[in-house]
Amino acid sequence: MHGLINRSLQSFLTDTYGPSVWQAIAKAAGLKTTGFEALLIYEDAITDAVIDAAAKQLNRPRETVLEDLGTYLVSHQNLEGLRRLLRFGGVTFVDFLHSMEDLPEHGRLGVPNLDLPDFHLVEEAPGTFTLEITPLIAGVGHVIVGLLRAMADDYGALVLLDHAGLRGARECVSVLLLDQAHSSGRSFDLSMPEV
Amino acid sequence: MLNPLGLTLTSASLSQLMPMHVAICPLGRITSMGPTLAKLIDRPVPLGQEFLGLFSVRRPTGVQHYSDLQNKVGGRLQLVLNDRHESFRAIAVNCVEGGMVINLSFGIHLIEAVRRNALTDADFAPTDLAMEMLYLVEVKTAVMQELRNLNMRLQDEKSAAEEQALTDTLTGLRNRRALELRMPSLLAQGSDFALMHLDLDYFKQVNDTLGHAAGDHVLRQVALALNIETRSSDLVARVGGDEFVVLMPGLSRPERLSVIASRIIQRISQPIAFEGHSCKVSASIGMTISTSYAIPDSETMLADADAALYASKHAGRAQAQLHRPGATDRCRA
Numbered sequence: 001m002h003g004l005i006n007r008s009l010q011s012f013l014t015d016t017y018g019p020s021v022w023q024a025i026a027k028a029a030g031l032k033t034t035g036f037e038a039l040l041i042y043e044d045a046i047t048d049a050v051i052d053a054a055a056k057q058l059n060r061p062r063e064t065v066l067e068d069l070g071t072y073l074v075s076h077q078n079l080e081g082l083r084r085l086l087r088f089g090g091v092t093f094v095d096f097l098h099s100m101e102d103l104p105e106h107g108r109l110g111v112p113n114l115d116l117p118d119f120h121l122v123e124e125a126p127g128t129f130t131l132e133i134t135p136l137i138a139g140v141g142h143v144i145v146g147l148l149r150a151m152a153d154d155y156g157a158l159v160l161l162d163h164a165g166l167r168g169a170r171e172c173v174s175v176l177l178l179d180q181a182h183s184s185g186r187s188f189d190l191s192m193p194e195v
Numbered sequence: 196m197l198n199p200l201g202l203t204l205t206s207a208s209l210s211q212l213m214p215m216h217v218a219i220c221p222l223g224r225i226t227s228m229g230p231t232l233a234k235l236i237d238r239p240v241p242l243g244q245e246f247l248g249l250f251s252v253r254r255p256t257g258v259q260h261y262s263d264l265q266n267k268v269g270g271r272l273q274l275v276l277n278d279r280h281e282s283f284r285a286i287a288v289n290c291v292e293g294g295m296v297i298n299l300s301f302g303i304h305l306i307e308a309v310r311r312n313a314l315t316d317a318d319f320a321p322t323d324l325a326m327e328m329l330y331l332v333e334v335k336t337a338v339m340q341e342l343r344n345l346n347m348r349l350q351d352e353k354s355a356a357e358e359q360a361l362t363d364t365l366t367g368l369r370n371r372r373a374l375e376l377r378m379p380s381l382l383a384q385g386s387d388f389a390l391m392h393l394d395l396d397y398f399k400q401v402n403d404t405l406g407h408a409a410g411d412h413v414l415r416q417v418a419l420a421l422n423i424e425t426r427s428s429d430l431v432a433r434v435g436g437d438e439f440v441v442l443m444p445g446l447s448r449p450e451r452l453s454v455i456a457s458r459i460i461q462r463i464s465q466p467i468a469f470e471g472h473s474c475k476v477s478a479s480i481g482m483t484i485s486t487s488y489a490i491p492d493s494e495t496m497l498a499d500a501d502a503a504l505y506a507s508k509h510a511g512r513a514q515a516q517l518h519r520p521g522a523t524d525r526c527r528a
Contacts, residue, residue, distance in 0.1 A: 038341045081337045088330040091316045109327075110334030191310035192333055 001047045001137075002114050006036035009047065011079070012072045013054055021057065029053035041113070047137055063142045063163070070146025074154060080193075086151060087188045092180055093157035097121060097129060097148075120170075129175040132167055141171030148175065156185025201291035214320055215283075215299040218290070219246045223261030231318040232299060235281060235308075246297070250274045253282070264295065274299060281308065301325070306332055365411060366418035369432040374440055377430050378493045382485075387447040389484045391456065392500035393421075395437040395463070396477040396512040409469045413476055420462040424455060440500075447486045449517055456480045456515035464513060479507040480515035487520050 014022040026034065029049040036042065055062040074083050085106070089099030099106075100119040107114045117136040123129055131148075133140055141163045152159045160176040206227045209216055214231035224243050233240045241249060252258035254273040264287055272285040274297075284302040287295050301308040305328055308314065319325045361373035369377075381388050395417065402410040414437065421431045421439060430442040446452060459478065466473040481504025485491040499518040507516045 037345060039338075039345060081333065085330065085333060085337075088326055088333075106330065109331055110338055189313070190315055190329055191306070191313075192329075192336065 001042050001044045002111070003036050003038045003040040003042060004111060004114060005136075006042055006047055006050070007038040008073060008079070009050055009054075009069060010036050012069045012076075015076055015078055016068070016072065017058065025050060025053045025057050028057060039111075044137075051137065051139075062139055066137075066139045066142035067146035067149075070143040070148075071150045073143075073147055074150035083154065084188070084192070087154065093152055093155040093159070094177065094180060096151060096155065097131070097175065100131060127177040129177070130164060131173045131175060132170040133173065135169055135171070139171075141173050144171075144173050148173065154186045154188075156181060156183040158182035203292075209296070212320060213296075213298045214318060217246060217250075217297045217299070219261075219295050219297070221261070221293045223247060223264070225249070226294065231314065234314070234318065235276065235279060235312055237279075249277060251277055265289075268295070272297075281311075305329070363433040366415055366433050368418050368421070368439070369430055371432060371434040374430065374432040374434060374442065375493075377442060378496075381442065381444055382491060382493065386444050387485050389443040389446040389452050389482060390496050390500050391441040391443065391452075391515075392481045392497070392504045393439040393441065393459070393478050394480075394504055394508070396479055396508075398437040398476050401474045401476060405469065405472055405474065409472065409474055412469045413467050413474050416467045417463055417476075417478075421459065424459045424462060440497075447484050449484065452482055452484065452517065453515065456482060460513055460515065477513040479504055479512050481505065481507055481518065482515060483518040487518065 010022060010026075013025055023034065029046070029052070031046070031050070051062060051065060055065050058065065073079055074086065086096070089102070089106075090096040098121055101121055103119055104114075104116040107116045115136070117140055118134040120132040121129055122132065131144065133144060137143075145161050145163055148159070149161050152161070157177065158179040160174075160178065162174045164172040164174040166172065204212070206218070209218065209227060210229045214229040216227070216229045217225055217232065218227035220226050223246055225241060225246050228236075228240045228242075236249075247258070247260065247264070251274065252264070252267075252272055253275050255267060255270070258264055258267060258272075268287055268289055270286070272287060274283045274285045275281070276283070282302075282304055283299040285297050285299045287297040289295055300323075305325055309325075309329065316326060361369055361376070363370040378390075395413075398410065398413065401413055414433070417437075417439070418431070418433065421441065425431055425441055425443070428444060430440075432440045432442075434440050443452075443455075446455075460480065464475075464477040466475050468474075481500045481502065483496050483499045483503065485496065488495065503516040503518040507514050510516070
């Protein structure tokens with residue numbers, strides 16, 4: 001697993017629950033170091049171990065932890081850069097939804113060995129979509145539910161989202177678009193904020 | 196034979212394809228302008244104005260009139276928007292009906308132009324790679340930042356590890372490794388320096404009667420004494436169980452060295468309290484100075500200091516002796 005994914009998991013747990021909770025989770029997961037480096041590659045099993053340890057430590061279902069992670073990735077100020085990169089996907093939420101299919105390629109533009117799941121968007125009926133996701137970690141669909149929910153807010157779109165189980169090996173997320181321009185959403189200025 | 200087929204587009208279609216185009220009539224006057232370009236001009240579209248009045252051609256040089264532009268059809272142009280100092284890449288082509296269409300792009304100045312003019316996704320043609328370029332710049336910035344952070348963390352860890360590798364963990368003094376690094380560098384620089392080899396007297400008794408905890412306490416107190424009596428530029432190392440070496444750069448006067456040695460011995464000879472007991476140790480010292488040698492080297496100096504230390508022990512302890520070429524002098528503590 002790419003360190004960037006492990007690192008975002010670590011940032012999520014640290015920013016949301018505090019450094020001491022993260023340390024306890026890292027220890028329970030059997031991590032040898034105090035944290036992940038974003039640009040290294042780790043054994044896949046470590047990521048699962050951290051998620052399981054987090055669910056146990058926080059006494060919450062694994063699915064909830066993953067969904068919160070997805071929301072965090074878009075909505076936390078420390079990851080404003082990631083929100084911006086996702087917003088480059090399109091002018092409207094539906095544009096963005098379609099751009100999810102390009103996400104792995106977009107990711108690799110910046111980080112060549114970044115393995116992201118593949119996405120396949122099926123328009124079942126006007127305004128009704130299913131997003132199929134190839135496996136990366138068990139429950140990846142829940143991360144995407146959280147991420148899409150936060151992105152819908154960002155675009156000001158009103159949507160109903162749900163984890164819709166498996167199609168073969170793929171996890172499915174159902175997206176029902178109720179109102180593309182429900183609220184004004186958050187602003188997106190093309191030029192990067194000055195640091 | 197090819198049919199010189201004309202292809203007519205409305206101004207609106209032209210703008211959708213090329214939001215940064217300018218169309219000019221055979222007189223060189225502007226007849227149409229794409230919306231993104233119009234946005235940059237910041238006033239009503241200057242229809243009818245001379246194109247080469249609004250823009251200048253920076254490269255190739257010598258393009259002053261419409262006829263000059265005609266000669267540059269199909270080649271790469273560099274244009275400047277005269278009153279905005281905005282610079283563009285461009286290409287000019289002829290129209291079947293006469294006149295020309297010139298298409299512009301920001302080229303490498305895209306990032307700045309987007310910032311300055313608050314451009315949005317809608318200001319670019321869907322086929323334009325501008326969004327990808329903006330995206331890439333942000334990805335690159337984020338990755339570079341991450342690399343910088345990683346480098347800083349590694350740097351900190353490296354410094355800490357180096358510091359740790361040169362430190363004696365019990366006393367916090369430097370260790371033998373630090374001494375072995377420092378001494379050759381002083382010799383290489385040709386600096387004068389004094390070398391002091393110190394061994395505790397009666398330390399074994401403290402360890403044997405009061406235990407290792409008492410011994411450790413004594414060693415820490417000795418370290419404190421050495422730190423007090425030396426300068427911060429001196430290197431104080433614990434090189435063995437109860438053996439210490441002090442390197443004193445810039446110190447070459449025997450009298451001064453004797454005074455320092457006496458003060459160290461005096462301080463170490465004070466009884467050290469430990470859990471209700473009084474630990475009594477003292478120190479024997481052997482010293483040597485780099486100026487005593489034609490060509491000083493680490494091994495000889497350490498051996499001479501050691502021999503002087505042995506002489507101090509032999510002469511009754513709690514004293515310091517200075518190695519002199521050919522003899523070993525005795526200085527009373």
